[in-house]
Amino acid sequence: MSATVAVARQRRRAAWSAGWAEFRQQRAGLVGAAVLLGFVLIALLAPVLADADGLSVTRAQGGVLEAPSGEFWLGTDDNGRSVLTLLVWGARVSLLVGLLATVISMVIGTLVGLLSGYFGGWPGGILFRLTEWFLVLPFLPLAIVLASVLGRSLLNIALVIGVTSWTSTALLVRSQTLSIKERGFLDRARGLGAGHGHLLRRHVLPNVAPLVFANTALTVALAILAETTLAFLGLGDPTRVSWGSMLQDAFRVGAITTGSWWFIVPPGVCVALVVLAFTLVGQALESVLDPRLRQP
Template structure:
């Protein structure tokens, strides 16, 4: 075979692989659209993401300043303040819009940290036998049996109150379920015939992990990510509610903490506590619905049961 023919064959093989990936994505999207709950979750999540991205356009950042607040204390909803005001006279709607940026950012950043740690530990503990795999598995079990909230509170208190630290705390304390899931899948994949053939041809551990094991567990990681984001947002809300969030930033959790501190429930100031709580519920529910739909799309066995 000539050099030109070899180049053409390589190019055609690459084009064929791209067409197959494009067709796979289209087929996955068609399957996803059949899940009405997943599509509804995607629409709700898209609305919140758009709200967070357009926050500087929709609401003036000066409305977050306590010294520039112009409304009355805990003023009920009106034409001027659609969702009323907080205990400092700031617009609850403005706080809600800007709080979406912090809550979503911390949730996504914590999820990335959790997914990276969980995927690496799960892959290595499942692929390697002997003491390395056993050590990583015992480490996973150790983090698993420790209650999440006390460990997160201790780490947040030690590291300090900032967005990066809160995301790091949530990510470091929430990777165990991902690691166990990836480990079980890796244990199954490493016994398959094509991995044995690759080993026989001289493939090393890095090649096997990168080219064969990781691509097969990637759909599982992707589906689990959406569920982990929901957990991370709830964790951020919990830590902020306990006063461990960043005091210089407004999030839905810090709004709930402020509402609880001033007794919004006992004074009947529902407009201060219901909107941020409802936003947390809607975002968590949307991620959960998307994750369930993706699980069905990526796992043929779940499609067959429907």
């Protein structure tokens, strides 16, 4: 048994090494990973980089919509708070909601896709029709309704985004499961007495996991964009600062018409950079995990 485990671990290490070597050849993916690492470090080090007292309206030390200066590098908002401080702490909320929503979306999509693809007949048909029903529903109106009903909190926003964005993952996993189900090694496992749970857990899921992993990076980008949209519409957590809430506040005070570009451009640029970075990483992972997408 120990020899078998050692061989399996050696194969995993070899696979990870080969995957990392292929990923390093994807320059766009490396750039995206570097940008993401920078934003993650900013989010983790927010208490060190910016004092949390700067988020309080009552402790604001600047004037209303002050232009960038030596004291306030990115100017101030309509309450006199440093835009740089809001930007640093907003990274935490935006990334946290995006990652949490992606986990919810991946779990639901993977489970529905596996079960609908593996089991035929009416169980698989019902799950597939459920996926199609969610697929045709417009995302934004459904998310707005759910966010209004559940309430304005970070957990609820992540739940709303996750529940409304799992269909693409389910369809991807279902199509791959239908292909894997017809392969010979599953027939041999069934002949040896393997049950449905064993087949799904030990044979089907490991084969669809690379696609799910690659799709995760793309889903995070969409989740962060969705959180920004909901916060911009005033459906975010009013007690937390995020990039979306910053854009909503900037729009509310007329930052564009007053020429206060420092209030609206930084959070917009941060959202664009994070979404682009996750997209680049996701495309690079797709190329690594799917040899058909590699350049000849």
